[in-house]
Amino acid sequence: MVHKRAEDISELFQRELGMPPTDDPEEMCAAARKQLRGEFLSAEMGISGCNFAIAETGTICIITNEGNGRMATSMPRTYVAVMGIEKVVPRVEDALLLWQAVTRSGTGQEVTVYFSMSSGPRRPGHPDGPEEMHVVLVDSGRSRIIERGYADALMCLRCGACLNFCPVYREIGGHSYGDTAYSGPIGAVVTPLLSDDPTAVKELPFASSLCGICRDVCPVKIDLPRLLLDLRHDLTQLGASPRYERTAIRAYTKAAEKPTRYTRIAKLVNWLSRLLPRSAEGDLTRLPPPLNAWTKARVFPRPASRSFRTLWNTTARDGSKGSHDG
Numbered sequence: 179m180v181h182k183r184a185e186d187i188s189e190l191f192q193r194e195l196g197m198p199p200t201d202d203p204e205e206m207c208a209a210a211r212k213q214l215r216g217e218f219l220s221a222e223m224g225i226s227g228c229n230f231a232i233a234e235t236g237t238i239c240i241i242t243n244e245g246n247g248r249m250a251t252s253m254p255r256t257y258v259a260v261m262g263i264e265k266v267v268p269r270v271e272d273a274l275l276l277w278q279a280v281t282r283s284g285t286g287q288e289v290t291v292y293f294s295m296s297s298g299p300r301r302p303g304h305p306d307g308p309e310e311m312h313v314v315l316v317d318s319g320r321s322r323i324i325e326r327g328y329a330d331a332l333m334c335l336r337c338g339a340c341l342n343f344c345p346v347y348r349e350i351g352g353h354s355y356g357d358t359a360y361s362g363p364i365g366a367v368v369t370p371l372l373s374d375d376p377t378a379v380k381e382l383p384f385a386s387s388l389c390g391i392c393r394d395v396c397p398v399k400i401d402l403p404r405l406l407l408d409l410r411h412d413l414t415q416l417g418a419s420p421r422y423e424r425t426a427i428r429a430y431t432k433a434a435e436k437p438t439r440y441t442r443i444a445k446l447v448n449w450l451s452r453l454l455p456r457s458a459e460g461d462l463t464r465l466p467p468p469l470n471a472w473t474k475a476r477v478f479p480r481p482a483s484r485s486f487r488t489l490w491n492t493t494a495r496d497g498s499k500g501s502h503d504g
């Protein structure tokens with residue numbers, strides 16, 4: 179998601195770097211490079227994440243398209259790599275295979291522009307590289323994920339393909355997933371699992387249509403819909419659903435048991451929705467509590483003029499008439 183316009187960046191550079199006004203992206207890019215090069219050269223410490231850590235060689239790998247990662251790992255006096263414990267792969271070939279998978283699924287490239295490998299500090303005779311290198315292995319709830327039976331979620335390569343294809347993520351955007359590093363379908367699984375209090379983010383596994391496109395596009399075939407369903411079950415067992423939600427679902431079940439009852443109630447709800455305030459386009463701008471949390475930040479799409487059942491019946495009737503006519 180792009181948050182800044184060229185004008186915003188230009189204003190920032192004028193304020194922070196004393197750069198003359200411009201809307202030329204290449205000029206701004208060159209100014210950023212010049213400034214950052216100086217910062218990298220004078221930095222005492224560079225810190226990076228890690229895409230893969232190769233067990234057989236003790237190598238930290240990071241992949242980028244910009245080259246900034248390589249500068250952070252090689253120019254400062256001390257280099258610190260911070261990595262989740264799930265990033266370890268056995269051999270060099272495994273890292274190379276996953277490199278291709280993450281790039282093709284993430285950006286559609288064959289491979290990223292840079293693949294930086296750090297296997298330790300500078301050795302005697304080396305012209306450059308850090309004098310010290312440290313690796314910080316982070317568990318931070320990952321062992322708990324394995325214990326709870328969700329180890330598959332830790333196979334994630336962070337390629338972002340499931341986000342790009344998810345119809346829910348495309349509508350609600352990354353900010354809806356809170357301050358977690360993971361968003362989209364994989365975020366809906368991992369965020370509650372990493373949280374000390376999963377019930378605090380209980381909505382995430384339920385914010386999915388379970389269409390399954392996330393599983394289809396995932397290069398490591400994580401069965402995200404299955405994990406989401408398992409999480410829903412676990413959260414319900416923990417009593418995460420509020421009473422009004424349980425009551426609403428019971429009421430819906432009662433209504434859906436009989437088609438005539440369901441049709442009547444649907445008609446009544448549709449009619450009542452006409453009494454609610456609307457935008458010029460007909461979308462609902464204010465829903466009654468407890469549904470008003472949605473309309474505090476967004477409009478609610480206007481209800482369809484004809485229900486799915488009406489459309490289905492009409493299509494079936496016209497279709498059968500058409501086949502007889504033919």
Ligand code: SF4
Pocket residue numbers: 283333334335336337338339340341364392395396397398399400
């Ligand atoms: S779950 Fe799969 S598709 Fe989604 S980011 Fe991870 S590796 Fe990519």
